[in-house]
Amino acid sequence: MSTTTIPPVTAELEWNLPSRGQVAMYSLITAEAAIFTIFVVAYLFYMGKSLSGPMPSEVLTPPILYAVCLLSSSLTIHFAGKNLRDGNVRRFGAWWLLTIALGAIFLYGTASEWHRLIYKDGLTITTNLFGTTYYSLVGLHGFHVVMGLLGLTTVMVFTIFGMVQREHAERIDVLSLYWHFVDAVWVVVFTVVYVIGR
Amino acid sequence: MSTESIAWPSTAAGSRSFVETLHEWVTTVDHKRLGILYIIYALVFLVIGGIEATVIRIQLIRPHNDFVSPQVFNRLFTMHGTTMIFFVVMPVLFGFANYLIPLMIGARDMAFPRLNAFSFWMTAFGGLFLYFSVVGANGLYGAGNAPDVGWFAYAPLTSQTFSLGHSTDFWTLALLVSGFGSIGTAINIVATVLCMRCPGMTLAKMPLFAWLNLVMAGLVILAVSPLTAAQIMLLVDRYLGGHFFDTQAGGSAVIWMHFFWIFGHPEVYVLVLPAFAFASEIIPVFSRKPIFGYPVMVGATVAIGFISMSVWAHHMFTVGMGAAANTFFVISTMAIAVPTGIKIFNWLATMWGGKIEFKTPMLFCIAFLFQFLIAGLTGVMLGAAPFDWQLGNSYFVVAHFHYVIVGGIMFTLFGAFYYWFPKMSGKMYSETLGKLHFWLFVIGFHLTFDFMHIPGILGMPRRIYTYEPGRGWDTWNLIVTIGVFFQAAGILVFLGNLIWSYFRGELADNDPWDAWTLEWSAHSPPPAYNFALIPTVKSRRPLWDLKHPDDPDWKYE
Numbered sequence: 001m002s003t004t005t006i007p008p009v010t011a012e013l014e015w016n017l018p019s020r021g022q023v024a025m026y027s028l029i030t031a032e033a034a035i036f037t038i039f040v041v042a043y044l045f046y047m048g049k050s051l052s053g054p055m056p057s058e059v060l061t062p063p064i065l066y067a068v069c070l071l072s073s074s075l076t077i078h079f080a081g082k083n084l085r086d087g088n089v090r091r092f093g094a095w096w097l098l099t100i101a102l103g104a105i106f107l108y109g110t111a112s113e114w115h116r117l118i119y120k121d122g123l124t125i126t127t128n129l130f131g132t133t134y135y136s137l138v139g140l141h142g143f144h145v146v147m148g149l150l151g152l153t154t155v156m157v158f159t160i161f162g163m164v165q166r167e168h169a170e171r172i173d174v175l176s177l178y179w180h181f182v183d184a185v186w187v188v189v190f191t192v193v194y195v196i197g198r
Numbered sequence: 199m200s201t202e203s204i205a206w207p208s209t210a211a212g213s214r215s216f217v218e219t220l221h222e223w224v225t226t227v228d229h230k231r232l233g234i235l236y237i238i239y240a241l242v243f244l245v246i247g248g249i250e251a252t253v254i255r256i257q258l259i260r261p262h263n264d265f266v267s268p269q270v271f272n273r274l275f276t277m278h279g280t281t282m283i284f285f286v287v288m289p290v291l292f293g294f295a296n297y298l299i300p301l302m303i304g305a306r307d308m309a310f311p312r313l314n315a316f317s318f319w320m321t322a323f324g325g326l327f328l329y330f331s332v333v334g335a336n337g338l339y340g341a342g343n344a345p346d347v348g349w350f351a352y353a354p355l356t357s358q359t360f361s362l363g364h365s366t367d368f369w370t371l372a373l374l375v376s377g378f379g380s381i382g383t384a385i386n387i388v389a390t391v392l393c394m395r396c397p398g399m400t401l402a403k404m405p406l407f408a409w410l411n412l413v414m415a416g417l418v419i420l421a422v423s424p425l426t427a428a429q430i431m432l433l434v435d436r437y438l439g440g441h442f443f444d445t446q447a448g449g450s451a452v453i454w455m456h457f458f459w460i461f462g463h464p465e466v467y468v469l470v471l472p473a474f475a476f477a478s479e480i481i482p483v484f485s486r487k488p489i490f491g492y493p494v495m496v497g498a499t500v501a502i503g504f505i506s507m508s509v510w511a512h513h514m515f516t517v518g519m520g521a522a523a524n525t526f527f528v529i530s531t532m533a534i535a536v537p538t539g540i541k542i543f544n545w546l547a548t549m550w551g552g553k554i555e556f557k558t559p560m561l562f563c564i565a566f567l568f569q570f571l572i573a574g575l576t577g578v579m580l581g582a583a584p585f586d587w588q589l590g591n592s593y594f595v596v597a598h599f600h601y602v603i604v605g606g607i608m609f610t611l612f613g614a615f616y617y618w619f620p621k622m623s624g625k626m627y628s629e630t631l632g633k634l635h636f637w638l639f640v641i642g643f644h645l646t647f648d649f650m651h652i653p654g655i656l657g658m659p660r661r662i663y664t665y666e667p668g669r670g671w672d673t674w675n676l677i678v679t680i681g682v683f684f685q686a687a688g689i690l691v692f693l694g695n696l697i698w699s700y701f702r703g704e705l706a707d708n709d710p711w712d713a714w715t716l717e718w719s720a721h722s723p724p725p726a727y728n729f730a731l732i733p734t735v736k737s738r739r740p741l742w743d744l745k746h747p748d749d750p751d752w753k754y755e
Contacts, residue, residue: 020309020393027385027419034423035430038457042431042442049448126439129448136434136442 021174029181032144036185039140040192043133047197050128059121062194066109067186070145073102074183077152077176087166093159099179100156103149110142134193141182141189148182151175227311228726229296232318234622236293239322240286241693246329247281248689250274252682255646259679261667268663272346273365275661277328279349280369283465284376285325287607291472292321292383294614295411297622299387301717301724302405304396304733309389317382324376331368345369348661350458351432353443353451358436367436374429377422384418387411396716398735402496403755405715405738406489409496410475413503414468420507421464428457452517459510466602467506471499473607474541476614477563481545483617483713484560485552488739488751491544498537498544505534515583516590524583531581538574542567557711558632562613565640569605576601576651594654600647612639612692619696620710624722625703631695635688642684649677714739 080095114135117123125135155175158164164172214222223231254274257265266274296314300307308314332344343365347355356366391412395404432454434440441447443454482489489495511519511527519527545567554560576598580586589595612635619627653671665671709718719741720728737743737751 015397017393017395020389023392024310024385024389027388028381031381031385031419031423034420035427038424038427038460039431042453042457045450045453046442046448051448125434126441129441132434132440132442132449136431136440140430 019170019174021171022177025174025177029177032181033185036140036188039133039137040188043137043192043197046129046133050130052128054121054123054127054130056130056134056193056198059117059123060194060198062190062198063109063113066106067190069102069109070106070186071183073099073106074180076102077179081169081173081176084164084166084172085169089159089162089164089166092164093156096152096156096159100149100152103145103152103179107142107145107149110138110145137189138193141185144182144185148179152179225315227307227315229300229308229311229314230622230724230726230728232314233293233295233297235318236289236296236321239325240290240293243281243285243289243325244689245693247278247286248686250278250281252686254278255679255682257664258675260676261665261672263664269346271663272348272661273344276345276348276369280328280345280373281325282603283349283469284373285321285328287469287603287611288376288380289321289325290611291414291469292317292380294476294618295387295414295472296383298618298717299390299408299411300394301621301720301728302408302715303391303394303399304716304729304735305390305394306728306732308386309394310386313382313386317379317386320379320382321376322379324372324374324379327375328368328372331365331372334364334368350455350462352458353449353454354445356432356436356454357444367433370429370432370436374426374433377426377429380418380422381426384415384422387415388419391415396732396735402493403735403738406478406492406495407475407715410471410478410499413499414471414475417464417468417471417503417506421461421468424457425461428454428461431457452514455514455517456511459513462513463510464506466599467502469603469607471502473566473610474499476610476617477545477566479715480559480563480610480613480617481548483711484555484557484563485549486555487548487552488714488742489544490547490550492738494540495544498540501537502534505530505537509534512581512583512586515586528581528583532578535574535578535581542571542574557616558627558629558636559613559617561633561636562609562616565636566606566609566613569601569609569643573598573601573606589654591660592654593658593660594651596660597647597650597654600650604643605647609639609643612636615692615696617711618717619699620706621717621720621722621724623700623703624706625699626706626710627699627703628695631691631698635691635695638684638691639688642681642686642688645681645684646678647681649674649681653678709741712745714742716740719744 076095077099080092080099083089083095084092123131123134125131152175155164155172223235226232226235253266254271257263257271257274259265296308299305328345343363345351345365345368347361347366347369351366351369354360356370391404391408401409431440431442435442435444435449441449443449443451445451478489478495509527509530511523512531515524515527545563549564576594580589580595580598616627616632619625653674656670656674658665658669658671658675665675706722708720708722710722711718716729716733716735717724719733733740735743737755739751743750743752
């Protein structure tokens with residue numbers, strides 16, 4: 001069998017490639033952004049096309065406090081990552097826990113809003129086009145918050161058992177990217193649903 | 199020079215039981231095994247989808263035929279389209295990408311081997327789920343409940359009112375699940391190409407195969423996600439009583455068309471870019487010349503990627519979108535012919551003055567060049583809105599896109615099968631059978647799809663169950679169906695060749711084609727670790743440099 005030899009690594013070559021975790025997360029975020037784009041387009045397209053009430057202007061109030069909670073969690077997760085890179089695991093844990101708490105408060109906000117809409121205002125996903133698009137878009141975002149929180153909680157458990165160290169900072173940063181994305185999407189959803197759509 | 203391979207702890211080769219082998223394959227995370235799983239899976243569905251096509255054509259062989267019932271006919275064309283796109287061409291292309299990209303860029307595996315296995319099994323379960331509808335949703339033949347809403351499943355056909363039972367749900371969920379698999383694979387390909395290249399392989403020195411698959415993966419990420427979103431909306435409509443596509447409650451059927459084709463048109467380029475990738479590897483090797491205009495090829499690929507995101511509504515000229523939208527989509531559709539044309543000229547220029555060897559893979563690629571050109575020309579014709587108003591939804595359209603998918607994609611795919619078969623199996627295929635396959639398939643292809651244009655021009659709509667005699671369609675439909683049997687015979691020769699060569703073929707060299715990319719420096723078939731030592735490259739043709747140390751490529755690039 002004739003063979004072709006493989007050149008060995010001879011010269012010292014300057015060879016740096018991007019981190020595959022970061023690249024993959026940016027790719028995932030691109031895919032997710034495309035999904036959200038379709039839902040946002042559907043929301044905008046169906047704005048004011050409902051044949052019956054309730055209409056957004058009658059039942060929606062912007063949940064500013066909860067939005068502030070979610071957006072500030074981007075800040076806290078940033079501080080958490082910074083502390084981990086500095087090797088300060090305890091402070092990392094504290095900031096991380098705060099991030100989870102803020103995310104959970106946001107979810108509580110969505111839940112109470114939905115409860116009010118369903119039981120007081122009688123708006124469900126079948127009521128009209130507004131209900132269909134509203135619950136789909138906000139629900140899709142809420143689902144992403146839940147997924148993010150599951151990831152964050154997993155890291156928190158590992159942290160409590162002392163399994164997160166400085167060398168994991170890069171992986172933690174990849175997860176943080178996803179959380180930042182979830183927050184950024186909320187800016188869009190908030191603008192579309194509570195500002196333009198009302 | 200380095201050693202060829204390192205000793206690998208042999209786990210008592212030859213004495214493994216069937217269950218152990220099966221367990222190894224089911225739990226594998228090796229990119230080569232997953233690639234082969236993808237390919238075999240796709241071949242199984244190719245046979246299924248091919249049988250469906252044959253039954254459709256037998257039904258249409260003469261007027262007033264009743265070979266199958268109208269209900270079964272609807273299911274057949276729906277399943278044929280869905281199967282061929284999602285469970286044949288996409289998996290087989292992912293299979294080749296999986297198998298070849300790490301080998302071509304000098305890596306030991308994909309960036310995320312476990313994600314890779316996850317993606318394959320998602321795709322696999324998607325296909326099984328789609329076909330489970332035949333038994334899972336209300337019984338067998340006749341009473342069966344396979345999806346029957348067409349492969350693009352226009353609203354309101356898919357609403358609860360018009361699609362009773364669960365057949366449409368099977369269709370939606372199958373595509374949703376396999377879509378997750380596709381997105382996972384695409385992310386993996388992007389990460390692999392960007393982050394796993396061996397030292398020296400800058401982006402400008404990557405094989406074109408890697409470049410084209412990188413753009414393909416980017417398109418999958420951008421195009422399959424909207425389909426996922428649309429499928430979620432359809433599920434909301436069907437299960438939760440939503441109104442996205444419910445015109446009774448103010449919803450819109452046209453927006454489903456938009457959402458579907460925002461996926462559907464880039465999807466065509468998802469399928470054709472890997473076909474271009476095969477041609478870009480095979481044509482230079484059998485012309486004994488480096489590819490002509492490498493940077494232009496890369497630029498044209500990226501341009502196709504961008505433009506393909508803005509042409510979707512040329513599938514919807516007959517909807518009545520208004521002059522502005524029609525004009526925009528006509529112009530963008532015409533524009534995409536430019537980078538595609540550049541590619542055709544580059545392949546021709548690669549062959550020009552070359553020492554062409556007419557081996558089976560090259561024959562398929564040459565046929566591809568001619569057929570893809572014609573497919574592109576009818577594409578430009580249909581891209582003109584007034585022409586499309588006349589022939590939209592006719593057999594002319596069916597002939598056009600089969601010219602792209604069979605004449606373009608399938609032909610390079612067959613070329614790729616023959617070209618890389620020695621690498622994947624370690625055996626040579628039979629050149630005689632390969633040529634027989636080629637000629638049977640060329641004759642069958644042209645009988646079927648050349649003549650399919652004519653009943654389209656004469657007004658025969660697509661998807662009709664049967665037709666009246668005396669409209670001038672009869673003879674053409676007869677010829678079209680005769681062509682199918684030539685193609686089927688070609689496919690049987692092809693499968694026979696693969697199986698026979700795998701068990702009885704001659705042993706293949708590591709580098710039977712005297713080729714230039716890194717995969718040919720590994721053993722045939724490559725060991726689990728691919729390369730004993732990670733190679734370093736200095737040019738686009740590392741094996742040329744190695745074989746011709748007196749005149750290496752890197753002096754000129």
